[in-house]
Amino acid sequence: MAEEKFEPKIVAFTCNWCSYAGADLAGTSRIQYAPNMRIIRVMCSGRVEPNFILEALQKGADGVCVLGCHFGDCHYISGNYEANRRMELLRSLFKDMGLDERRIMIEWVSASEGERFSQVVNDFTEQIRELGPLPADYGDSLSLIRGALEGERLRIVLGSTKRAFDSGSVEEDRYNDALHDIAKDEIDRVKMFKALDEENRPLTVPEFSDKTGIPKMTIWRHILSLTRKNILEAVGEEHNYMLYQRRGV
Numbered sequence: 281m282a283e284e285k286f287e288p289k290i291v292a293f294t295c296n297w298c299s300y301a302g303a304d305l306a307g308t309s310r311i312q313y314a315p316n317m318r319i320i321r322v323m324c325s326g327r328v329e330p331n332f333i334l335e336a337l338q339k340g341a342d343g344v345c346v347l348g349c350h351f352g353d354c355h356y357i358s359g360n361y362e363a364n365r366r367m368e369l370l371r372s373l374f375k376d377m378g379l380d381e382r383r384i385m386i387e388w389v390s391a392s393e394g395e396r397f398s399q400v401v402n403d404f405t406e407q408i409r410e411l412g413p414l415p416a417d418y419g420d421s422l423s424l425i426r427g428a429l430e431g432e433r434l435r436i437v438l439g440s441t442k443r444a445f446d447s448g449s450v451e452e453d454r455y456n457d458a459l460h461d462i463a464k465d466e467i468d469r470v471k472m473f474k475a476l477d478e479e480n481r482p483l484t485v486p487e488f489s490d491k492t493g494i495p496k497m498t499i500w501r502h503i504l505s506l507t508r509k510n511i512l513e514a515v516g517e518e519h520n521y522m523l524y525q526r527r528g529v
Contacts, residue, residue, distance in 0.1 A: 324363075
C-alpha cells in the first residue's frame, strides 16, 4: 500500500484591504493554489498578536502565516511594520527555544496580486509539507513563549512600539535587541513560576536553577526584580539559602 502523503494544516491571517482582496482575486480569476490554507480575515496585519499564531499552532496547525499590505500601502499607516516587528521577535524566540522558525511566515500581497497570493500559498504549503507535521514536543516550548508574551511587562513594551518610533529618538536595531532581551527574561520567569507550581513549595536559588536550567546568577537577578515588585517573597531559609515563593501564597 502506498504511503499516504502528508497534507499540512495551515492558518493564514490576511488583512482585509490587501492580502484578503488578493485571495479573492485569485479565486475569481480561477488561479489555482493549494487548498491546505484556512484564512482568517483581520482588518490589519498589525492586529495579529503573536499569541494568535501560537494558539493556532497549539490547536493543530502545522504552519501559520500572516499576509499583509506592502510597506507604504497599509490603510492604517504602520500596521504592517508593527506586524513585521512582532514576527521578527517571534522568530527569534523560536530559535532560542530550538523550534523551526520556518513554520511561521509573514509576507506582503496587494489587492491586485492574485498570482502572487497563489505563489506565496503554494510555496509555504510545500515548505511545511517538507517539514512534516508539527512535532509533539513543541507543546511545552510554545506554552513558555505564550506565557512570556502574555506577561504585563512585554505587553506594555509591545504596546508602546509605535509611540517609541514616532518620537524619532529610538534606533530600531537597539530597540529590537532590547525587546528580544525582555522576551527572554519573561520566558525565564515563566519557567520559574512553573517550577514553583510543580513543586508546590518555596524554592532556593540553586533549586530554581536545577529545575529550570537557568544560571544561578540569572535566577538571582530575576529574584531581585520580582521581590522588588512584590511578586515573590522570601519565606525562610534552607541550607544557608533563602527560600522564595509567590507573594500571598
